[in-house]
Amino acid sequence: MTMSQKEPESKTTESTNRKTLFSYLKKGIYRIETARKITQFCCFLLLNAVVFGLGPWPLVLPIIGTLGTPTKTVLEAFGTVQWMLFELVIPFLALASILLTAVFVSRSLCGWVCPFGFVQDLLKYVKKRHTQVSPRTHDSMIKIKYFILAVLLFISGTLAITLAAGVGRRYKTALGEDFARAPFNALSPADTLFAVLPRIVLEARYGIPTLIETGTVADGILSAPLFLWIRLAIMIGIIGLAAYIPRSWCRYFCPNGALMGLLSHFSFLGLKRDPVKCTKVGCRLCVEACPMMVRILDMPWEKFNDPDCIYCLKCTDACPTKAILPKFS
Ligand code: SF4
Ligand code: SF4
Structure with a gap:
């Protein structure tokens, strides 16, 4: 075979490779998943934009973020409802956010905005093969999040009623100030990941707790070591599970997802x-x-x-x- 015969052949291979790469890129660019990942990433940055000197903004969204954190730009609606009830204030803004979001865009904030959903979507890449959950197990497990939602609403609701009636002091003391203030956030893996861990790192690295907001759920949690270990264990468990079962927290445990799911019927x-x-x-x-x-x-x-x-x-x-x-x- 002469050189002149070899050259066109290599050129053809090169152009085929280029075409394949181009069509691969084109396919990737036009996929909704690409747009979703970019949106999730941008929202993740925005929701933590206090780090860059932006916010906080007077915005409440039905996603799982944090209540007590050095990096809060918007408030999570479910936690805010609990906190407002504890303070005996009707949570108009948070409820309006939950209802309007549910009616107009259903649970799409879970798919496109929620930072904890994004973290789980990334964790999926840790394992190549995921654990398959049988339909029967799945059907049983999806009820857990409704149970968690009911328990949390029961605690916050009864506490608010008893406090409003002037007989709730002992109930509040029994629950513990921090747990009573926002029962979900006191144990939420998202709060631990986005609020408690950064606080631990900041305090350990710089020793400047004054940089950090005070009066938050995370404050009390940090001063109660047993609670802190429980929180860390829950977070590690949930994060580990998400690597094996994609979106396992959203599927089976998230009370905010459960609430938005119930309301999605009216969307x-x-x-x-x-x-x-x-x-x-x-x-x-x-x-x-x-x-x-x-x-x-x-x-x-x-x-x-x-x-x-x-x-x-x-x-x-x-x-x-x-x-x-x-x-x-
Ligand atoms: S189900 Fe909960 S954690 Fe999952 S995306 Fe929705 S709000 Fe976020
Ligand atoms: S959650 Fe499932 S059904 Fe809903 S949009 Fe995503 S892939 Fe489709």
């Missing part, structure tokens, strides 16, 4: 599956892509808003005929 937003485009039999690519194990193919095709759907749109990305799309009606 304008849903998903629709075009029955003409959907081949259904033998495909199931959408079901396999769903991190929340939503039984997409068993849902009504005209519109469905499953309480566990976080509108990540991985199902839309996965569907080769784009049969699944968001529907607002």
Whole structure:
């Protein structure tokens, strides 16, 4: 074979490689998942923007962030409801945020904004193969988050009622000041990750607790070592689990997700599956892509808003005929 024959051959291979790389990049750029990851990353930066001297902003969102932290720019709605009830103030702003978000965009903040959801999405890459949860176990475990929600609302509600009636002092003392103030945040893995850990690091590294806000849930927790160890154990457990089971905290434990899921029944937003485009039999690519194990193919095709759907749109990305799309009606 002569040199002149070899040259065109290598040029063809090069151009094929370039084309493959280009189509790969193009495919990646046009994927909804790419847009979602960028949005999640930007929101993560914004929600922690106090570090860069921005905020705090008077914004309450139904996501899991923190109440007590050196890096807070917006407040999490569920924690704020608990705190306001403890202070005997009606949490208008937090409730309005929860209701309006649920009605207009359902649980999409879980899929696109929540920093703890983002952390779990990243943890998924730690393990190549994930643990498959059987549908039966899944059906039993999704009830846990509703139970947690009910317990938390019961504690905050009864405490507020007894305090308002002037007979709640002993109840408050029995619960402990910090736990009573915001029972969820006192143990929340997100609060530990975003509030308590940075505080420990800052205090240990610089020894300047004055840099950090006072009067927060994290303050009291740091002064109670046993509580701190319990918090750390919960956080490590949840983070470890998320590496094996994607979004396991959101699926099974998050009370904010549970609340938004319950309200999602009243949402304008849903998903629709075009029955003409959907081949259904033998495909199931959408079901396999769903991190929340939503039984997409068993849902009504005209519109469905499953309480566990976080509108990540991985199902839309996965569907080769784009049969699944968001529907607002
Ligand atoms: S379920 Fe909870 S932790 Fe998960 S994304 Fe929603 S608010 Fe965040
Ligand atoms: S049904 Fe689709 S949009 Fe909803 S959680 Fe599953 S993959 Fe995401």
